[in-house]
Amino acid sequence: MKLHNIWFIMKREFNGYFATPVAYVFIIIFLLLTGFSTFYVGNFFERGEADLYPFFSLHPWLYILLIPAISMRLWAEERKSGSVELLMTLPVSVFEAVLGKFLAAWAFTGLALFLNFPLWITVNFLGNPDNGVIIASFLGSLLMAGGFLSIGSCISAITKNQVIAFVLSLIISLVFVLSGYGIVIDFFAGWAPQTLVETISSFSFLTHFDAISKGVIDMRDMMYFISLIAIWLFANALIINARKAD
Amino acid sequence: MTLRIEIDDLAKHFGAIKAVDGVSFSVSKGEVLGFLGPNGAGKSTTMKMITGFLTPTHGTVRVCGYDVLQDPISVKAHLGYLPEGAPAYADMTPDGFLKFIAEIRGLSGADRKRAVASAAERARITTVMHQPIETLSKGYKRRVGLAQAILHNPPVLILDEPTDGLDPNQKHEVRTLINEMAEDKAIIISTHILEEVHALCNRNVVIANGKVRFDGTPHELEAKSRYYNAVCVNVANIEQQAFETFLTSLDFVSDVEALDAQAGFRVYPKQGAQITAELSEKIRANGWDIDALHAEHGRLDEVFRSITMPNTESSN
Numbered sequence: 001m002k003l004h005n006i007w008f009i010m011k012r013e014f015n016g017y018f019a020t021p022v023a024y025v026f027i028i029i030f031l032l033l034t035g036f037s038t039f040y041v042g043n044f045f046e047r048g049e050a051d052l053y054p055f056f057s058l059h060p061w062l063y064i065l066l067i068p069a070i071s072m073r074l075w076a077e078e079r080k081s082g083s084v085e086l087l088m089t090l091p092v093s094v095f096e097a098v099l100g101k102f103l104a105a106w107a108f109t110g111l112a113l114f115l116n117f118p119l120w121i122t123v124n125f126l127g128n129p130d131n132g133v134i135i136a137s138f139l140g141s142l143l144m145a146g147g148f149l150s151i152g153s154c155i156s157a158i159t160k161n162q163v164i165a166f167v168l169s170l171i172i173s174l175v176f177v178l179s180g181y182g183i184v185i186d187f188f189a190g191w192a193p194q195t196l197v198e199t200i201s202s203f204s205f206l207t208h209f210d211a212i213s214k215g216v217i218d219m220r221d222m223m224y225f226i227s228l229i230a231i232w233l234f235a236n237a238l239i240i241n242a243r244k245a246d
Numbered sequence: 247m248t249l250r251i252e253i254d255d256l257a258k259h260f261g262a263i264k265a266v267d268g269v270s271f272s273v274s275k276g277e278v279l280g281f282l283g284p285n286g287a288g289k290s291t292t293m294k295m296i297t298g299f300l301t302p303t304h305g306t307v308r309v310c311g312y313d314v315l316q317d318p319i320s321v322k323a324h325l326g327y328l329p330e331g332a333p334a335y336a337d338m339t340p341d342g343f344l345k346f347i348a349e350i351r352g353l354s355g356a357d358r359k360r361a362v363a364s365a366a367e368r369a370r371i372t373t374v375m376h377q378p379i380e381t382l383s384k385g386y387k388r389r390v391g392l393a394q395a396i397l398h399n400p401p402v403l404i405l406d407e408p409t410d411g412l413d414p415n416q417k418h419e420v421r422t423l424i425n426e427m428a429e430d431k432a433i434i435i436s437t438h439i440l441e442e443v444h445a446l447c448n449r450n451v452v453i454a455n456g457k458v459r460f461d462g463t464p465h466e467l468e469a470k471s472r473y474y475n476a477v478c479v480n481v482a483n484i485e486q487q488a489f490e491t492f493l494t495s496l497d498f499v500s501d502v503e504a505l506d507a508q509a510g511f512r513v514y515p516k517q518g519a520q521i522t523a524e525l526s527e528k529i530r531a532n533g534w535d536i537d538a539l540h541a542e543h544g545r546l547d548e549v550f551r552s553i554t555m556p557n558t559e560s561s562n
Contacts, residue, residue, distance in 0.1 A: 008349040012335070019337040019378075082333035086394070089297045090350045091323040245300050 001099075005092045009100025010107070013074075017108050026069065030112045035063055038119065051129050055119055056137045056213040060177050060205050063148045068169035070109060072162045074101050075240065080160040084244050090150025098237045102146075102153050102229075109145045113138065133215030143225045144205055148173050150232035157239040180204025187218025250402050250432030251296065255454075256305035258291050265291045267456035268305070273432045273449075275401070278424065280464070281436040283556050288456040289436040290330050293406050294432070297327045297432030300556060309402055323351075326400040328408055332391030336380035340371055340390045343379060351398040361397050368423055369393035385416040392420065396427065403433040409442065421445050443467065454554035467547040470553070471544030474518050477525055480510025481538040492532070498524060510538065554556045 017023040034055065038044045042054020077085040087097055123129050151172050156165040178184050180201045188197045201207050208221040251273040258266040265289040273279050283289050294300040296307050298318040306313060312320040334343055344365060348358040366372050369389040374382055379390055388408065397401060397511045408424070409417045424433065424446055435446060442452055443464045450467050452460035460467060468474055481489055486504070493513055498521050501514040515521040522541045529536055 005350060013344045016335065016337060059402075081336060082329065082331055083335055085294070085299055085329040086327075086333050089299050089322055089327045089329070090347070091319045091352075092350060093319065222382065239375075245294065 001093065003094060005096040006100040006103065009087075009092065009097055010104040013101050013104030014107055017070075017104075020226070022240075023108065026066070027112050027115060030062070030066055033066070033113060034058075034119075037062065047244075049127075051133050052119060052123055052137060053213065055116070056208075057139055059141045059213070060144065060209055060245045063145055064170060064173045064177055067109065067135075067145060067148035068152050068166045068173065070105050071149050072156050072165040072168060074105060074153045075157040075236075076162045076165045077157055079157075079228065079244070079246075080162075084240075088240075090242055094240050098233055100155070102149060102233055105149050105153065106142075106146050110142055113142060113145070114219065130215065136215045136217050137213050140209060140217070140221075143212070143222065144209050147205060147225045147228045148175075150229040151176070154232045154236040154239065157236050158243065176203065177205045180206035219232055250275055250310055251434065252306075252308040253292075253351045254306045256292065256295060256307060257303045258288075258295060258300060259303045264456050266295070266302075269453065269456070270305075271451050271458060271461055272432060273402075275432050276429060277449050278433045278435065278447045280443050280450045281434055281453070282438065282439065282440075282450055282550065283436075283453040287454045287554065289453065290406055291456075292453070293327075293404050293434065293436060294329075296505060297325060297404055298322055299329075308464065324400055325402040326395035326398065327403075328388075328391045328405045328526075330406040330410075332388045334387065334390055334394070337378055339376050339378055340366065340382075340393070340501050343390065346394060347397055351436055353398065359397075365393040365397040366383040367515055367554050368396060368426075370419060370423075385412050388412060388416075389420070392423065401431055403427070403431055405435045406432065407436055408439075409437065409439065444544060451552050452550070459553045459556075466531045467549055468544030468546060469518055471546070471549045473512075473542045473548065474513065474544035475515050475520050477515070477539060478505065478509060478511070478512045478541045478542065479513060479525065479529070479539045480508070481529060481534040482537050484534050489534075492500055496525070496528060497550070512542075 014129040017026075038052075038055040042058055044054045047054065066164040067126070075084070078087065088094065120134060123134075124131070150171075155169040155172065156162070159165050159168075181204070185197060185201050188200060202224075208224045211218055212221055249272050253272065254270050256266060256269045257264065258279045269292055271279075271284045275447065281289050281292070296309065296314070298314045298321055301315070306315070307321075308314070309321045310324040312324065314321045314453070322507055335346075338346070344362045345358065347442070348361050351361075353361050366375060371386060371389050371393055374386055379387060382390065388411070392405070392408060395405065405424070410418050412420065421442070422434070427433070435442070437446075450460065450462060450464055452456055452467070460470075466519075479493075486507075490502055490504060490511060493499060494512060498516055498519065499513050500516045503512040503514070505512055513521070513525065520541070522539065526536060526539055
């Protein structure tokens with residue numbers, strides 16, 4: 001694994017987002033939606049508390065919709081245009097390519113997330129929030145975004161069609177979030193053994209993100225997202241190897 | 247002669263379809279190998295296996311001594327590849343695209359700058375370096391792909407239909423470029439444009455249905471034509487019927503074909519021998535005046551047909 005190859009591929013991919021209006025459209029929509037969800041759904045002002053919990057707690061739901069829009073092009077477009085043949089006949093390994101592209105998408109998501117900083121300024125202006133909690137939540141949200149992106153990247157490798165990649169990623173992301181949602185848990189809790197219910201809920205992004213969004217950084221939650229990313233990206237590389245020429 | 251590409255018993259099966267079925271040949275430095283065959287014969291599949299994009303079902307490929315299965319990265323580092331259709335990142339400019347390729351190829355700083363400038367100049371794309379690739383014409387796109395392939399001055403070049411879809415001027419430029427580089431590289435060019443056999447190649451491999459049907463020089467390929475060394479002849483002062491009888495009676499002639507009245511007859515030699523001098527001597531000995539007499543070259547399209555479709559009777 002050569003780090004500079006990963007860096008070159010990441011740089012190219014990241015700049016690719018800005019070669020078209022896609023990046024700007026995405027960032028604007030993302031900011032509008034985070035703003036809307038923080039103030040209207042999360043009742044930022046009415047709560048009367050100096051924190052960004054309303055902002056972070058709705059991120060899983062925003063990511064379900066928005067992350068597949070970032071990840072859908074990663075491999076689907078490459079396969080459709082045939083440039084995957086060019087990339088895979090350059091002296092780079094498939095893991096370098098998968099990682100480079102994933103990191104570019106992740107960096108882009110990080111940038112979009114960072115552009116919410118006026119909210120952070122606002123809350124500091126209005127009160128005295130625990131900024132340690134906010135930074136922890138920010139990193140947790142970024143880590144969760146990485147989880148969604150790894151799913152999206154892998155799914156985008158199985159098809160040449162970006163719309164299919166978008167819809168499939170959205171559904172799989174939804175499953176990963178919903179498995180920890182109250183209604184789903186209740187549904188299983190009525191009849192399934194306790195261990196099964198716990199296993200299902202332990203696979204959920206919600207379960208792991210909830211603690212993080214309150215500023216509690218537990219190694220197990222971190223490991224959950226990191227290993228999830230690793231597994232999906234590994235599958236991504238295997239799929240590219242097997243299907244790149246189809 | 248240093249061997250640069252060695253292919254041994256290479257095969258690729260897609261389910262029951264044998265796209266490439268036991269292909270073996272090798273290419274040395276200085277050789278420009280024209281890889282001919284009808285569409286779907288297995289040319290692109292073979293090239294994709296040489297460049298490490300497809301994994302062979304069985305067989306080996308070695309490029310500059312590196313095995314493509316054991317050390318794909320070294321193989322890829324030693325070759326430049328223009329895939330079919332010259333894919334590129336459409337929203338990049340040629341400048342950004344070539345810089346990216348140069349970085350991945352391990353060039354940096356002044357070396358990178360020099361390599362990009364030189365490749366752009368040789369591929370003649372200097373005027374479009376800052377326009378998005380998707381806005382370029384087909385000819386320019388193809389040349390951006392070529393620039394990408396030659397950027398790092400690789401010892402081996404694999405070009406899949408480099409002149410497909412270009413106009414005659416562009417074709418000429420691309421051929422000139424390839425000829426300029428031919429001396430110190432091993433080059434494989436796939437094509438179904440037969441005129442390129444002479445314009446570009448000093449060796450030909452013809453494949454059909456995944457198998458090698460011919461491996462030799464363009465001259466040898468031509469010699470397989472029934473028209474090879476045939477002579478068209480017409481005389482002024484003799485009746486056609488009698489002249490045909492005379493021609494048929496000659497012992498070095500295998501067949502005589504009547505053309506129209508102006509053109510006279512086409513005389514086929516036995517075993518492709520050169521018969522021009524002998525024939526004209528015999529005609530003069532009879533006191534006839536020769537109106538026209540010229541030897542023909544082989545016809546590549548006819549050879550191509552007879553090699554790639556051996557079961558169908560070849561017509562003119």
